[in-house]
Amino acid sequence: MREKKLIKGNEAFAIAAINAGCRYYFGYPITPQNEIPEYMSRELAKAAGAFIQAESELGAINMAYGAAAAGGRVLLSSSSPGIALMQEGISLLCSVQLPVVLINVMRGGPGIGSIQPAQADYNQVTKGGGNGDYHCIVYAPNSIQEAMDMIYNAFDIADEYRNPVIIAADGMLGQMMEPVIVPSMKEAVKEKDIPLIKPYALTGHKNQRERNAINSVWLKQDLLEDYINEYWPKYEKAEKELPEYVNTKVKDAEVVFVAYGSTSRIVLEAMDLLAEDGIRAGLIRPKTLWPFPNKAFEEINPKAAHVITVELSKGQLINDVKLAIEGRYPVSLINRVGGMLLDPIEIADRTKKILEVE
Incomplete structure (x- = not known):
């Protein structure tokens, strides 16, 4: 190793x-x-x-x-x-x-x-x-x-x-x-291998193939529509094949966090603090932000009380989370902005306040 x-x-x-x-x-x-x-x-x-x-x-x-x-x-x-x-x-x-x-x-x-x-x-x-x-x-x-x-x-x-x-x-x-x-x-x-691996590349045809052209101007709208429809299936393929996520303790959680990046590591520490107070918390961590891993949310405990996004923004991830949840659970936000970081104690305390409202 x-x-x-x-x-x-x-x-x-x-x-x-x-x-x-x-x-x-x-x-x-x-x-x-x-x-x-x-x-x-x-x-x-x-x-x-x-x-x-x-x-x-x-x-x-x-x-x-x-x-x-x-x-x-x-x-x-x-x-x-x-x-x-x-x-x-x-x-x-x-x-x-x-x-x-x-x-x-x-x-x-x-x-x-x-x-x-x-x-x-x-x-x-x-x-x-x-x-x-x-x-x-x-x-x-x-x-x-x-x-x-x-x-x-x-x-x-x-x-x-x-x-x-x-x-x-x-x-x-x-x-x-x-x-x-x-x-x-x-x-x-x-x-010398580029033309074989990437046949679209502009490598100089040297009379060995048809001339390549890379074009982003379409003066006829029907041709642009055809072009977009032609390449769009790759995004549909990506949505099926590329989503990645890590779920932690979501199947029996009463509150489920959603966080990505370094913030997700802080959330894991907050979950330990909440466990000390008898609150079962889980975490959904998207590894791909697009395509968004909607299937991750199918694993949430049906009896969960709340889903909370934790992010260093005014609430951007939360919009995709709401779409994935489709109204099955209430969704709230715990955040800081401007370069300020969250800490586990703050996340745990703010979570308790959200659950008290419930």
């Missing part, structure tokens, strides 16, 4: 990407994810890759478009306001069906906000800040090890679905250190 190494979150994210065969990185410095571009600037060239610090987040997303169009395995990283600037480019990537992996190390907002951890980008990454009909596949790790594993697999998912994949990691995960097992190094795709 491989030994564990103590690594800072952001550096671990970069290592996972390189080991997954990523050879192209584009980004722009923004706290709390700066260690990712710093690591990539130092290490990616050693793996025969290319690092570019763009002039802005707008530049980064459009450079990524070009590299992905040529068949490369591409990583972008940024934090909340930087991701906001990339929304048009993300919509464009979805439009032309190009695979990239994007790490969002979330911070407080709105606007420039704070540099402290937050989860207020939930709507941004799951509902899409760009125009048109599209989805991004979104993973939400709650540990550095899980983040590495998700990033490592995300490149394959992006290639399979020809779609951007977002890793929604809050600033706490980016800045903390944990012991991890580093995933093994994959062999990067050779340039």
Whole structure:
């Protein structure tokens, strides 16, 4: 068994990407994810890759478009306001069906906000800040090890679905250190093999095949409608095959929490505190934010008194939870915003007050 190494979150994210065969990185410095571009600037060239610090987040997303169009395995990283600037480019990537992996190390907002951890980008990454009909596949790790594993697999998912994949990691995960097992190094795709693996890529046809074109402009609306209907089944496939979640003690719980990312770890401690007072609590932890794991909620104890979302936002996850529950249970919110963190005692105390109201 491989030994564990103590690594800072952001550096671990970069290592996972390189080991997954990523050879192209584009980004722009923004706290709390700066260690990712710093690591990539130092290490990616050693793996025969290319690092570019763009002039802005707008530049980064459009450079990524070009590299992905040529068949490369591409990583972008940024934090909340930087991701906001990339929304048009993300919509464009979805439009032309190009695979990239994007790490969002979330911070407080709105606007420039704070540099402290937050989860207020939930709507941004799951509902899409760009125009048109599209989805991004979104993973939400709650540990550095899980983040590495998700990033490592995300490149394959992006290639399979020809779609951007977002890793929604809050600033706490980016800045903390944990012991991890580093995933093994994959062999990067050779340039000569790209046309076989990615036949849509713009590699130069050299009279060996029909000319490729990547197009996001449709002047005839019936052709655009046909195009959208043609690619939409991949999202329906994703909704069937990709949802992931972890349920803890939900089948006999009287109160069920829903939380993701590092907040879910705090909730687990709060559950122990509640157990000391005789309150049976469970946790649903979505590992995919889109597709949302609706089936996880079918396992809730039918006699549960309440479902509570715990999030570092004014309540964004809660909307998908209400849709999944379909009115079967009352739903409440325990939260902090602006980069303020919850602690287990606060969660336990606020839960007791909610149950008293019941």
